[in-house]
Amino acid sequence: MTLTVDLNADMGESFGPWGMGDDAALLGVVSSANIACGFHAGDWDTMATTMKLAVQNDVGIGAHPGFPDLQGFGRRRMHVPLDSLANLVRYQFGAAQTMARVNGGAVRHLKLHGALANMAAEDKAMALACYRAALEVDPDIIIMVLAGTQQNAAAAELGCRTACEIFADRAYNDDATLVDRSLSGSVIHDPERAGQRMLEMVRAGAIITESGAHIPTRIDTICLHGDTPTAVQIARSVRGTLESNGVTVTRFSGERL
Known part of the structure; x- marks a missing residue:
């Protein structure tokens, strides 16, 4: 049986004149894109440009909502009441849907960003709370999960x-959560190492943690972060x-768990 997997990247994270990552190059490699919705990164022009490029490259479009934290890039924890959190997701998802539509595409999945x-x-x-809010907007949306x-x-x-995701450029704890970015070795910059560890995990059908433990899981998609300096490599x-x-x-199908 042939193994298949999607390759996705977080992108659309530039803001005004400040550039972040090489989205054009990434869109020539990945099969799905998680596009920032303007709260943790990105802006309306960046969203439009990135979505247009995704359509041109036949890359699946995903909404990538995060905390309202441009300065911290959405990587600082915030405590938001669940009702407000649901509105936060609805607001960003709706913006992504509109921007995709006017650029000839459609949002097919949603993935939460950073600390959120x-x-x-x-x-x-x-x-x-987050997923129910998204499903209220579009009951057929594919939810990308860690x-x-x-x-x-x-x-x-x-x-x-659902699309079950693992990370090419992040290290894992034994509970399948990501090693905190403040710790040494949490982010993987070596392209060759990233490639080999993803092959090992896909073949094993498991997350392989820093301790060497195997956590069996369905693997539908592999993520890398567009802001990592070696992201394209x-x-x-x-x-x-x-x-x-x-x-x-190839793109994930979004089968139910």
């Missing part, structure tokens, strides 16, 4: 279309390593 994602990976109630976490459990409870290495070892890179 990390907190929802630990807190099922928080994940449920595999093996409370995000995964929330999507299973909701019975929604990592994307090319991951895709090249997978394809040269018989793994097909």
Whole structure:
């Protein structure tokens, strides 16, 4: 049986005259894009440009909502009441849908960003609030979840279309959460290492943690961060390593858990 997996990247993170990452190059490699919605990064012009490029490259478009934290790039934890959090997701998702539509595309998935994602990976109630809000906007949206976490459990409870994600450029704890960025080795910059570890995980059908533990999981998509300095090289290495070892890179279907 042929193994298949999607390759996604977080992008659309430039703001006004300040550039972040090389989205044009990444869109020539990945099969899905998670596009910032203007709260943790990005702006209306960046959203429009990135979505237009995604359509031109036949790359699946995803809304990537985060905390309202431009200075901290959405990577600082915030405590927001669940009702307000739901509105935060609805607001950003709606903006993404409109911007995709006027640029000839459509939003097919939603993925939480940064600290919002990390907190929802630990807190099922928080994940449920975010995902229910998105599903109210579009019941057919595919929810991209951090595999093996409370995000995964929330999507299973909701019975929604789901894509289970692992990371090429981040290290894992033994509970399937990501190693805190403040710790040494949490971010992986070496493209060759990123490619090999993704091949190992896809073949194993498991997250492999820093301790060497294996956490069995469905793996639908692999993520890399567009703001990582070696992001384009990592994307090319991951895709090249997978394809040269018989793994097909293609968009996820969003099957229910």
